[in-house]
Amino acid sequence: MKLIRYGEAGKEKPGIVDTKGAYRDLSKHINDVAGATLGADSLSALQQLDIDSLPEIPADVRLGPCVGNVGKFICIGLNYEDHARETSADIPQEPIIFMKATSAISGPNDPIIRPKNSTKLDWEVELAIVIGESISYADEAQAEKAIAGYCICNDISEREFQLERGGQWDKGKGCDSFGPLGPWLVTKEEIKDVLNLDMTLQVNGKQYQNGSTRTMIFPPAYVVSYISQFMSLQPGDVISTGTPPGVGLGMKPPVWLQPGDNVELQITGLGQQRQVVKDYQETL
Template structure:
């Protein structure tokens, strides 16, 4: 299934994209794709529906982030060896975990807003896992059983805030629109193998990133299992799992986003995003 949330910001409704790419309304079946709305029971209920009996929704609706009311937005740093090398960082021996503020969530075609005075805002195409059932001390073998689905994420990063403002990555990762999710949440049976997804990202039509989740240092199952050793992962938590090489910080000379740029990114069954970059306005 390809599950979506559509409508104005803060008022999104649940829906799905059917096999003919029609947007179908699910608001009479589930309140939202958040918390218990992502449980295994709820996913099984939706799978059992006669999709063609669901009302069609106007396709011109805005598509929002595919998960609502996110409690914990975790991310993994330097999870591709070639990305670590391009940034001059050592290959990590354990997953590097950090948080993004849930308030940074944005939809797959929303504008990407630059913070005031930012000169080093960067792009990062990633695959994210969304937790569907609580996970604490889970094994790698069982980790993916706790996943409701997977989605595309642009883990936007303000590098000066991340690297030079006191050592906490969350500062450079949490500005509004810095967590662009979607267009849809792909349920596990639809994606088949999350470790064989090709990822790409363009800026103004120029290819910047090309990679595959097959080259991760720590697999998605490894990351979920590892995170569950330190915290109870809850339904609706999002874990974005690192980016392949090609970020602006790794270029020579470095290259960063400016107002007017257009960022597009994609990943096979995960779909595609498109964002126009804008400067912050009071």
């Protein structure tokens, strides 16, 4: 299944994509694509619905983040060997964990807002995991069962804030609009091989990232299991699993996003995001 959330920001309703790609409303069946509705029993019940008989939603509706009420927004750094090398970083021996603020979450096609005093705004196409069951101290088999599905995340980063302002990475990762999720939450049975997904990102029509989950160092089930050794995970938590090479920081010289830039990213089977960069003053 491909689940969506649609409508005005902060007031999104649940929906689903039918076999022809049209959007259908799920409001009479679930309150939101969030929390308990992501459990195995709830998803199984949705699979039994006659999707094509549900009310159709206009194709031009705004899509919100594909998961609502996210409790934790967790990220894995340097999880692609070729990306670690392009940034002159050591290959990690264990997953690097950091957090993005949940207030950074936005819709897949909402604007990227360049923060005040930003000078080094960057992009990162990433595969994100959506948790469907509560787990703690899980082994990999338990972790796999706890995964509800996957979506695209653009892990927007402000590199000066992240790398040159002291402390940990969070300052450069949690600004408003720095976590577009969607367009769809694709339940895991639709993804036949999560370690064989092509990932691309373009800026103003020029392709910068052209990678694959094949080069991921720590695969999804391992990542979920590993994180659960340090914190419990609940339904609706999101884990973004790292980016392949081709980020602006890795260019020679570096390339940074500017107001007016158009960003397009996609992952096989998970859809496409499109964003326009706006300066924070344009949103005041």
